[in-house]
C-alpha cells in the first residue's frame with residue numbers, strides 16, 4: 001500500500017475539493033469509448049498540473065539548470081544572439097535563443113516557476129529594438145541572405161514572440177511578431193519547394209508561429225500563409241526542424257479542422273518509426289546519423305502527445321512514453337541539460353558533438369537543454385486530457401491535476417516509469433458523472449483495475465479501460481499492469497538482434513559492466529524466453545562464454561556525472577539457447 005497522504009502542493013487544490021470518503025459508487029460500465037475518437041480532446045493549462053516523483057525530478061532538474069545558469073544566459077548573450085554577432089552560443093542562428101527562451105518561460109511560468117531569470121518584458125526592452133527594417137533578426141541587410149540558420153533562428157523567434165505576447169499582452173511582442181511574419185511571408189516562394197520539392201524544414205517550422213498569430217490576434221493573412229506553406233510539407237531530413245514543422249501542422253489541423261495536415265504528420269512519423277532505435281531514439285538527421293539530438297527527441301515526444309490529443313489514438317501516447325522513459329531520459333545529463341550522444345542501432349551513448357571546445361561535454365545548452373525542459377512541460381500538459389463527459393489518463397507520472405470545469409481532482413501515484421502499479425485518487429466534491437478512460441500501454445499484457453479495492457470490468461476498448469459512473473467524494477482507482485521480461489526483434493523490418501524489455505523499460509549493457517563492442521547474446525531457454533539468474537535478472541553471454549547479469553534500464557543512470565565522456569550502452573543482443 002502506498003502512502004497517498006496529502007502533500008503540501010496537494011493542499012492547494014484540496015481547499016476547493018474537500019471531500020468525504022464515500023467509496024466507488026454503483027458501477028455503470030460502458031463498452032463505448034466516449035468520444036475516444038473525437039477530433040480533439042481538451043488539454044488542461046500548465047497551472048492545473050503539478051508533478052512529483054521521477055517525472056517531476058527530470059523536469060525540475062532541466063528547468064532549474066537553465067534558470068540558475070545566469071552567467072551563461074546573460075542579457076548580453078540574448079542581445080548578441082538576436083543581433084547575430086558573436087557573444088552567445090549559436091549567435092549565428094539569429095533569433096533562436098530569444099525565441100526558445102520566451103517559449104521556455106511561457107511553459108515554466110505556466111507551471112508556477114519564478115520569472116526572475118530574465119522576465120519577458122526585460123528581454124523585450126533589450127532585443128526588440130534589434131529587429132531589422134526587413135522584419136527579421138540578424139545583421140542589418142541580412143534578410144536577403146540565403147542562409148538556413150537565419151530562417152530557423154527567426155522561426156523560433158516568431159513562436160517565442162507569440163508566447164511572450166500570450167504571457168504579457170505586451171503589444172510590442174505582437175507587433176514584432178507581425179513584422180517577422182511578413183518577412184517569412186515575403187520569402188516563402190524561395191523556400192516552400194526548396195528541399196527536393198518539399199518545404200525546407202529550416203524555414204517551415206515558422207508555421208506554429210503563424211498559427212499563433214491567427215489564434216491570438218486574429219491575423220487571417222498569417223493563417224493563409226501557414227496553409228500555403230504547409231501544403232508543401234514532406235519528408236525532410238533534419239529531425240528537430242522537421243518535427244517542429246509538424247507541430248505547426250497539428251496546430252493548423254486544429255484551427256482549420258482539416259484532416260490532411262494530420263495525414264502529413266503521420267507520414268513523417270511513420271518514417272521516424274522506421275528509423276528509430278529500440279530505445280525510441282531518433283537520429284539527428286533522418287534517416288540515419290551518427291548522433292542523436294535532444295531537440296529532435298523533445299519534439300518527437302511532443303508531436304506524439306499532440307497527435308494523441310488530436311486523434312484520440314493511444315498508439316501516439318505509447319510512442320511518446322516509450323521514447324520519454326528510455327531514450328529521452330537517457331539523453332538527459334546529470335546537469336539537467338540535454339545534448340548529443342553517439343547513436344546507432346546496436347550501441348548508443350559515448351561522446352558526440354562536444355562543440356565550444358568541449359566546455360559542456362556532450363550537452364548542448366545552445367538549444368537541446370532549453371528544448372528538453374520545454375518539452376517536458378509541453379508533454380506533461382497532455383498527461384490528462386478531457387472531453388465533455390470523459391477524463392483521459394494518457395501517461396502515469398506522479399502528478400496532481402485539477403479539472404475545475406468538472407469539479408474533480410486527480411492524484412496519480414505509482415512507480416513511474418516502471419509502472420507495475422498505478423493509483424489514481426479521484427476527488428469530486430459534488431456527484432459528477434464522467435468516464436475515466438485509462439490508457440492501457442501496448443507493452444502491458446493485461447491491466448487489472450480495482451476501485452476502492454473492488455475489481456471492476458477491465459476489458460480494453462480503443463486502448464483504454466473505461467470506468468463510467470457517477471463519482472462522489474474520494475475514490476481510489478488501482479491499476480496493475482502485468483508484463484514480464486520480453487525480447488523485441490529490432491529493427492522491426494530487418495532485425496539485427498533483440499532488445500530486452502522489462503515492462504516499458506529497455507534494458508542495456510553499460511560499458512562499465514562489459515565490452516559493449518562485443519556481440520553479446522541473451523541466454524534463452526528452449527521456448528525462447530530469457531533465462532534468469534537467482535535474482536530474476538536476464539543473463540547475457542559474450543563470444544568467449546563469459547556470463548553476466550548486468551543489464552539495467554538504459555535511462556537508469558542519468559545522474560552519473562559523465563557529460564564529458566558519456567557512457568556507452570549496448571542495446572541489441574543476439575540470442576543463445578542454453579544446452
Ligand SMILES: [Zn+2]
Pocket residue numbers: 293294295296364367368369371
Ligand atoms: Zn539541439
